[in-house]
């Protein structure tokens with residue numbers, strides 16, 4: 001309802017960052033990753049892979065918007081996609097352990 | 098039988114209209130009346146003593162008092178005759194003030210005649226009165242308080258400190274209510290959180306207070322003395338025992354949504370704590386926005402980040418059953434939705450905001466750290482227009498009432514805005530300034546005299562956008578000119594309305610509300626914190642718009658009522674309750690069907706035929722008389738108001754006697770009894 005508003009404390013809220021890694025040759029174009037990505041940053045490639053399928057790519061301009069939730073990785077039946085977290089705080093935490 | 102009649106002048110209230118002397122003479126001739134007298138003020142101490150002396154001297158066994166409404170002094174006179182040794186139910190009050198002298202001021206003769214008939218009817222009724230004893234029911238000396246705002250917290254602390262157990266149920270993840278959202282409070286400008294949060298912590302730590310947050314009351318059964326209550330607690334998906342409130346989870350949560358506590362002006366994560374001082378200091382996953390669903394749990398960044406492993410995605414709702422003897426309702430208020438004020442651009446322009454939003458912008462722990470910024474572009478507004486009575490005192494909008502606190506908080510807003518933006522200008526449109534409270538008027542005068550704050554008496558007709566400004570069209574009725582102000586931000590003082598869900602809660606408890614949905618008190622002056630549903634007490638803004646001092650006073654008042662109720666181990670109830678005559682009851686069940694309180698159950702007799710009969714639960718029965726009207730066999734009667742008593746009263750007023758009872762057999766065989774009344 002309250003349209004055209006921006007959240008006034010966005011500069012204080014950080015989101016984790018992820019990096020999506022694709023293994024296109026494994027993909028069979030089921031589309032689950034595109035369907036399940038909560039940030040909606042994935043789409044089909046126009047290219048075909050060796051098996052003749054369109055595989056997922058990141059929508060142009062959305063490269064920085066992966067939050068590393070891991071949904072794509074979890075739903076992929078072919079182990080063709082996975083996520084690496086590049087959020088700085090987590091990395092340093094991991095390093096400690 | 099020896100009946101005494103006492104007629105009160107009530108100063109000139111009654112004696113100014115009714116001919117008291119003539120009345121005394123006529124009343125003395127009535128059957129069973131052995132003594133009749135009059136007194137200036139019967140309710141006064143000498144008046145009551147007179148009644149007691151006469152009872153003893155003339156060996157009266159019943160009393161009629163002709164005075165004001167029994168609602169006013171019925172209990173006073175009952176107590177007086179009890180002290181003189183009579184059963185307190187052997188009295189009848191003839192209301193010759195509200196029902197006679199006040200409404201017939203110009204008709205002295207007729208009024209005197211009517212007063213006589215009312216007394217005659219009371220004499221006839223009291224002649225059939227029986228001594229009654231209070232009904233004792235068990236009393237669970239624990240209390241349920243619904244709503245954890247400042248009112249609920251205060252009531253909880255007072256009762257808990259009085260030594261009784263309290264269940265405090267709060268809908269949101271934290272207690273504190275609206276007061277927690279405020280910046281500084283009028284008229285002293287002390288920081289709201291600084292005075293409230295210690296109380297919140299005290300309530301949570303109190304050994305006598307069981308705190309249920311993120312919970313709602315789902316069901317209430319029973320009556321005063323013993324309510325069975327079911328509380329439903331929503332899952333937080335975070336174990337409150339393990340959560341340390343460190344916030345590592347929220348840091349890594351990838352979802353940002355508007356924070357309700359900040360009125361949506363700032364964001365929070367899907368795993369969140371509404372504000373840093375929240376009580377309990379436990380995080381909550383808002384499953385509606387969490388990337389995980391009930392069926393699919395994938396994103397586990399908060400889970401991984403949580404050191405004490407407090408997160409549990411598999412938590413379910415919890416039901417808690419408790420028993421209490423009394424209930425305090427303190428569910429507070431909401432602001433009327435801003436979208437209702439389209440003419441002021443409510444809901445349409447992002448920089449037209451409500452008072453609570455402005456509080457969050459002022460607050461140093463708010464989304465902007467206390468820098469006043471526009472929600473549209475984050476710029477600091479240099480000219481702000483405040484509109485009072487934006488919906489209140491406006492029957493067209495359905496809020497005919499005054500919201501009471503807006504004059505004060507608008508003055509506060511204007512001043513705090515000037516503190517935050519010293520070169521800014523504030524304009525306040527008002528109809529009247531209502532500042533009746535200790536040091537309130539002085540505060541408003543101080544604000545009105547502040548440079549850069551201008552008060553304009555008049556209404557605003559329209560607010561609209563021009564470029565990035567909001568144009569306010571209004572009128573200054575003191576100078577008689579139309580004004581146009583180009584503002585950066587507009588703050589509306591919207592009506593205070595009962596909080597969402599209060600209506601359903603009131604229905605569940607059968608506690609009456611007024612036409613606006615605020616809970617009704619039983620007497621507006623003398624019993625302002627009690628619902629007419631016995632055992633239910635009201636505290637705070639849920640009864641009417643109130644500021645903090647009033648909310649807190651009412652909460653303490655409600656607590657003292659609960660404490661006095663709990664001062665006895667058992668509960669003595671007025672015996673004006675339905676009584677079944679087993680010889681007449683045929684077990685048809687009509688009474689049970691009409692009883693609004695579910696007080697009647699049909700039981701089987703132990704005899705061979707196993708016929709049914711009605712049984713009244715005295716604790717539930719409120720003596721309303723519906724059953725009595727429904728029973729065709731006159732087998733169920735309300736004590737103190739039995740059918741013979743009511744008939745005697747009517748015959749006395751009509752100067753009639755039942756001459757004959759005809760029993761016609763209708764076709765189909767139903768008996769139709771008709772009592773024919775003829776004038777004597």
Ligand SMILES: Cc1cc2nc3c(=O)[nH]c(=O)nc-3n(C[C@H](O)[C@H](O)[C@H](O)COP(=O)(O)OP(=O)(O)OC[C@H]3O[C@@H](n4cnc5c(N)ncnc54)[C@H](O)[C@@H]3O)c2cc1C
Nearest residue numbers: 244246247248268274275282283429430452637638644645
């Ligand atoms: C803009 C603004 C500024 C104000 N400034 C001041 C000021 O400076 N000084 C001052 O004295 N007063 C001020 N007030 C008034 C103040 O906010 C109220 O007096 C006070 O908050 C009333 O307290 P309460 O406990 O009755 O209600 P609330 O604060 O509304 O608390 C009610 C609580 O009950 C909970 N609840 C609601 N329904 C249920 C349910 N069904 N089950 C369980 N829990 C439920 C709510 O979540 C809430 O926690 C201001 C008000 C406004 C709008």
